[in-house]
Amino acid sequence: MADAKFSSPNEEVRNRPIGVFDSGIGGLTVLREIWKALPNESTIYFGDNGRAPYGTKSHDTIVQYSVQNMHFLLSQNVKMIVIACSSAGAHAHEEVRRHSGVPVIEVISPGAEQAVRETRNGRIGIIATRATVGSGLYREEVLAAANRLTAAGERREELAALSIEQVACPLFVSLAEEGYWNSPATRMIAEDYLSGLRDSGVDVLVLGCTHYPLLKEVISDVMGPGTRLIDSGASVAGRIKKTLIDSELDRSAADPPCHCFFTSDDPEMFEHRAAPFLGGGRPSGTRYVTTDKFV
Numbered sequence: 001m002a003d004a005k006f007s008s009p010n011e012e013v014r015n016r017p018i019g020v021f022d023s024g025i026g027g028l029t030v031l032r033e034i035w036k037a038l039p040n041e042s043t044i045y046f047g048d049n050g051r052a053p054y055g056t057k058s059h060d061t062i063v064q065y066s067v068q069n070m071h072f073l074l075s076q077n078v079k080m081i082v083i084a085c086s087s088a089g090a091h092a093h094e095e096v097r098r099h100s101g102v103p104v105i106e107v108i109s110p111g112a113e114q115a116v117r118e119t120r121n122g123r124i125g126i127i128a129t130r131a132t133v134g135s136g137l138y139r140e141e142v143l144a145a146a147n148r149l150t151a152a153g154e155r156r157e158e159l160a161a162l163s164i165e166q167v168a169c170p171l172f173v174s175l176a177e178e179g180y181w182n183s184p185a186t187r188m189i190a191e192d193y194l195s196g197l198r199d200s201g202v203d204v205l206v207l208g209c210t211h212y213p214l215l216k217e218v219i220s221d222v223m224g225p226g227t228r229l230i231d232s233g234a235s236v237a238g239r240i241k242k243t244l245i246d247s248e249l250d251r252s253a254a255d256p257p258c259h260c261f262f263t264s265d266d267p268e269m270f271e272h273r274a275a276p277f278l279g280g281g282r283p284s285g286t287r288y289v290t291t292d293k294f295v
């Protein structure tokens with residue numbers, strides 16, 4: 001999953017925003033890590049709330065939506081695209097990368113790599129949407145990361161015989177979107193989804209959907225203290241930073257960066273739901289857009 005390299009882009013290109021999209025509010029868990037790691041970068045976030053969830057859709061539909069979102073972000077003059085949605089990354093990363101003409105960052109490989117680095121018993125759990133689990137990409141990326149570490153001389157025994165267990169948790173997306181982050185209903189559903197993984201002794205659990213960090217508290221309680229949760233937001237932000245610097249695309253302007261939001265559903269509702277994530281209060285000026293005309 002290599003990213004395009006650009007030779008010495010001019011100042012105008014460097015000062016363009018980073019475009020980020022997700023099916024809804026889940027990608028904000030990635031956006032806040034981008035803000036933390038790259039405080040001088042401007043961002044444009046698109047939440048496709050009107051067409052969410054993606055994780056229950058077919059491959060072709062996810063590709064179509066993702067490519068439309070890409071065209072919308074390019075129309076906003078972005079210098080990079082972050083697919084802050086595992087379902088979209090699992091199905092459409094290659095397509096978006098091929099057609100965008102700017103570097104594209106996805107969220108699956110950073111999480112897979114972090115899981116391999118952090119496991120001590122070689123038992124890795126992955127929870128994600130049906131579309132992501134069905135794609136098999138997390139498994140591939142975990143095995144690829146283990147091979148890379150082994151080739152780099154990390155002779156940890158557990159890397160030779162990894163066990164990877166994946167569970168699809170589709171209801172978590174609606175619970176996160178609806179603000180049921182720590183309710184008894186969420187606990188009951190989490191117990192049902194996760195008890196098998198807990199009993200199998202996984203010591204790391206990848207939150208393989210960008211909505212799931214919202215339910216972290218419940219997931220952690222159900223899994224117990226022996227399982228470390230992997231929220232790849234910070235590793236994704238690290239990869240973005242490295243790509244920007246390597247491609248000489250990091251923002252050089254001294255004036256404060258701008259942060260814009262777009263949603264394909266009600267902006268008022270989007271801002272209400274987004275507020276708890278973004279620390280500094282409720283975002284404002286969110287605009288409505290449907291990306292289906294962007295082809």
Ligand code: DGL
Nearest residue numbers: 026053054055086087210
């Ligand atoms: N946040 C998304 C993901 O990472 C979206 C889930 C969905 O829309 O089903 O997969």
